[in-house]
Amino acid sequence: MNPSGDGGVAASPNGDDEERSDDATPRSGAEPGPYMVARPFEGLFEGSNGRYYTDWQVRERHRTGEWRLCIRQRTPDRRLVETGDGALLLLTPTDADALPAGVEIRVADGCARVVDTRRRVSE
Structure with a gap:
């Protein structure tokens, strides 16, 4: 997409x-x-873990209990969530034009997801 x-x-x-x-x-x-x-999504977020998430992905993780909202700041808009493994993740809005090369938004079945096609360095 x-x-x-x-x-x-x-x-x-x-x-x-x-x-x-x-x-x-x-x-x-x-x-x-x-x-x-x-656009097939309303918001796009950059996580403090270096990953990107659409508003749909954020809502789904909250809905399923994978993430739990700890605190939300409205100006500037930032969200601190607790992940399933107990880690804290800071989400800040970003623009689709700011996505790095290899990170794209794909839409299937009315759901927009961020897909990272960049090569990962093996540990």
Whole structure:
């Protein structure tokens, strides 16, 4: 998934979703005009562990009990969570444009996940 908004689904004037080409021209015969493509996620977080998480991943970890929210600061927005192994993890918002090379956002079944394809150095 390319988070920059190239290609994807745009909302048509009648509320239906339609496939959008790179030239932002609607295909259903609606009047041409600038269309804003919605990202498949609302927030993106950088963890103090060097990993990245979408808002969906953060919500899922809270919902399943894998993470427990310890404290949230709203300005600036930061969250401190306790992980399943008892470690503390600080989450800070970041922008998709700031993701390092090899870290991408993939969407499947309506869920956006961060996938890190960078090579890991074996220990």
